Amino acid sequence: MQAIRQMIKLDAERDRGFAADIMAAPGGEQLERCFQCGTCSGVCPLSIYMDYTPRRVIYLTRAGFKQEVLKSNTIWLCASCYACTVDCPKGIHITDIMYALKQRAIRERLYPRAFPIPVLAREFFKMVRSTGRTSESWLVIRLLMNTNILKLFGMWRLGLNLMRTGRFSLKTERIRQTGELRRMLDAASGK
Amino acid sequence: MKYGYFPGCSLKGTGRAYEESLLEVLRALEIEIQELPDWNCCGATAYMAVDEIKAFTLAARNLAIAEKQGGDLMTPCAACYLVLVKTQHYLKEYPKVRDAVHRGLNAVGLRYEGKVKVRHPLDILTNDIGLDAIRARVKQPLKGLKVATYYGCQVVRPYATFDHQDYPTTMDRILEACGAEIVHYPLKTKCCGGSLTGTLTEVGARLCHILRAEAKRQGADLIATLCPLCQFNLDAYQDKQPGQWFEPVKLPVVYFTQLMGLAYGLSEKKLGLGRNIVSAAPALRHRSAVTTA
Numbered sequence: 180m181q182a183i184r185q186m187i188k189l190d191a192e193r194d195r196g197f198a199a200d201i202m203a204a205p206g207g208e209q210l211e212r213c214f215q216c217g218t219c220s221g222v223c224p225l226s227i228y229m230d231y232t233p234r235r236v237i238y239l240t241r242a243g244f245k246q247e248v249l250k251s252n253t254i255w256l257c258a259s260c261y262a263c264t265v266d267c268p269k270g271i272h273i274t275d276i277m278y279a280l281k282q283r284a285i286r287e288r289l290y291p292r293a294f295p296i297p298v299l300a301r302e303f304f305k306m307v308r309s310t311g312r313t314s315e316s317w318l319v320i321r322l323l324m325n326t327n328i329l330k331l332f333g334m335w336r337l338g339l340n341l342m343r344t345g346r347f348s349l350k351t352e353r354i355r356q357t358g359e360l361r362r363m364l365d366a367a368s369g370k
Numbered sequence: 371m372k373y374g375y376f377p378g379c380s381l382k383g384t385g386r387a388y389e390e391s392l393l394e395v396l397r398a399l400e401i402e403i404q405e406l407p408d409w410n411c412c413g414a415t416a417y418m419a420v421d422e423i424k425a426f427t428l429a430a431r432n433l434a435i436a437e438k439q440g441g442d443l444m445t446p447c448a449a450c451y452l453v454l455v456k457t458q459h460y461l462k463e464y465p466k467v468r469d470a471v472h473r474g475l476n477a478v479g480l481r482y483e484g485k486v487k488v489r490h491p492l493d494i495l496t497n498d499i500g501l502d503a504i505r506a507r508v509k510q511p512l513k514g515l516k517v518a519t520y521y522g523c524q525v526v527r528p529y530a531t532f533d534h535q536d537y538p539t540t541m542d543r544i545l546e547a548c549g550a551e552i553v554h555y556p557l558k559t560k561c562c563g564g565s566l567t568g569t570l571t572e573v574g575a576r577l578c579h580i581l582r583a584e585a586k587r588q589g590a591d592l593i594a595t596l597c598p599l600c601q602f603n604l605d606a607y608q609d610k611q612p613g614q615w616f617e618p619v620k621l622p623v624v625y626f627t628q629l630m631g632l633a634y635g636l637s638e639k640k641l642g643l644g645r646n647i648v649s650a651a652p653a654l655r656h657r658s659a660v661t662t663a
Contacts, residue, residue, distance in 0.1 A: 204422070205422070205460060205463075205464040205466065205467055224560060224561045224563075224577055225561075225563075225566075225573070228570075228573055256566070256570070256573070258415075258523075258561050258563055258564040258565075258566055259415045259418075259523075259524075259564065260523035260524075260527065260561035260564070261523060261524075261527035261528045262523070262527065262561065264527070264528050265527050265528050265535055274528070278418050278419060278422065279422070281418075281419040281420075282419065282420060282421065282422060285419065285420055295568075295569035295570065296565075296566075296569045296570070297419070299416060299565065299568070299569055300416045300417075300419040300420050301420060303414075303416035303417055303420075304416070304417055304420040304421070307410070307411045307413065307417060307428065311410040311411060312379050312410060312411045313379045313411050313414075314379075314383065315379070315380065315383040315384055316383075319568060322568070322569070336609070337606055337607075340606065340647045341384065341606075341647075344644065344645040344646065344647055345386075345644075345645060346383070346384045346386065346387075346645055347384075348383060352379060352382060352383075354408050354409070354410050355408050356408055356478075359478045360410060360428075360431065362477055362478055363427060363431060363474045363475065363477055363478045363480070364424045364427055364428065364474060365474075366473055366474045366476075366477030366478070367423050367424060367426075367427035367470045367471055367473055367474025367475075367477075368421070368423055368424060368470070368474075369470070369473070
C-alpha cells in the first residue's frame, strides 16, 4: 500500500506575514510581479539538484508557505551566480530574495542539523567577527568538525596537493582593529 | 596614478598565485598600488547568508578606508568586487541600509561618502592602461597557445560595468594582445559552483567538470581565470569522478595575470606557476618562444 501524503496546499497553512516580510526586505519589492515564466529555473545551474526550483520557491514565498520555503534545499544550493536575476523579465531580484530566505532560515534554525552550507555560513560569520578575516584552512576544518569529521580524512589528497603547491596555511589571518570591527557591526544592527 | 588595492582573504591564501602574478605584471607596467591598511574580509557570499545589515557594514568599512586613502580601488577577487559594488548600490538605493551602515561606521569614527570607484584589474588594464601599452611590453608572445577565457559569474553579474554580461571580452583582448589565441567558449560565464565544491563536493565538482570538458572540446590548451575561487575549483578537483558516464577531464587552469607575466618574460616562479595543482608546464611548452628561468 502506498504511503498517504497530502497532495494539495491548503489556504489555512499560509503565513500571510511571510510574503510581506520578504517584500519589505531590500531587493524583495518585485516579488509580486512574478508571472511564473520559469526563466529562472531554466538558467539556474543548480536547479537540477533542488527540491523546489527557483520558480516554485518564488511562488511558494509569495503565497506564504514559509515552512516549505525555509526548509527547502533550494535556498542553500543557490550559488549566487545571479543568472536568474539578470534574465528575469520582471526584474525580480531572485538571488537577493534567496539571501533573505537564507537569513530567515538561519535565524529560525530551520535547516537540517549538520547540513554543510548553513554551517559554513555560520562558521564564516563567527570567524570574521573574531578576527576580521577568514583563514581558508581553518574554515574547512571548522566546517568538517561541525558536519562530518570523516570527510576531513577523505580530503588527504587535496590537502597534500595544497601543501605541495604552498597554498595550505594554518596561520590565522587577523586585522589589528578587531574590537573596532565588533563595535561597528553591533552598532549597525542597533545594539 | 596610484590605485588602492584590496586583495581579500583568498589572495593571501589559496589564491596567492593571483596576487603574485598581478603584482609582477603591475610592476612591469609601472602601475602603482597601495594595499588598504588593515582591510577586513568582504564577507563574500557566506556572510550575506547570515545577516544582511552586518554584511553591508562589513564591506563598507573597506570602502571607508579606501576613501580615506584616495584613488580608485583595484579589486582583483571577483567575490570582493561584487560585494563592494553591491554595497555601493544598496547604500544609494535603500535608506534603511544606508542609515544602519552609517550608524555602524560612525560608531567607530569612520565615514563613507560614496566617492570610491571599485574597479577590476581587467577594467583598469583595458580602459586606463590600454591594449597598446599592454602589447608594447610583450617580449615572448604566447604564440601557439589556445586559451579558454573563463570569467565566472560575479564580475559580470548583476552589475556589468566594464564588460558584457553574457559574453565578456576584456580578458580575451588582453590575452590576444599578448599573442594568445582565444577559443570560442560559450560557458565563459557559467557558474563553477562557488563554495559548493567545499560543502556539496559532488555537485560543485560536476559543474567544474562541465566547464573543463567544454573548454577541451573547443580546443583550449588551458583555461584563464580571474577569480581565486574559480581557479581553485577548476584546478583542485580534477581527479574527482564526475559521474558514472563521464571521464574526468584534465586541463590546466591559470590566472590571466600569469599568462600576461609569461608574455612579458617574467619568471615562472615569481608568477606563482608552481602553485597550480594541475601543472600548466606541458601546455606552456606549446609556445614557440623560449621561456626564461
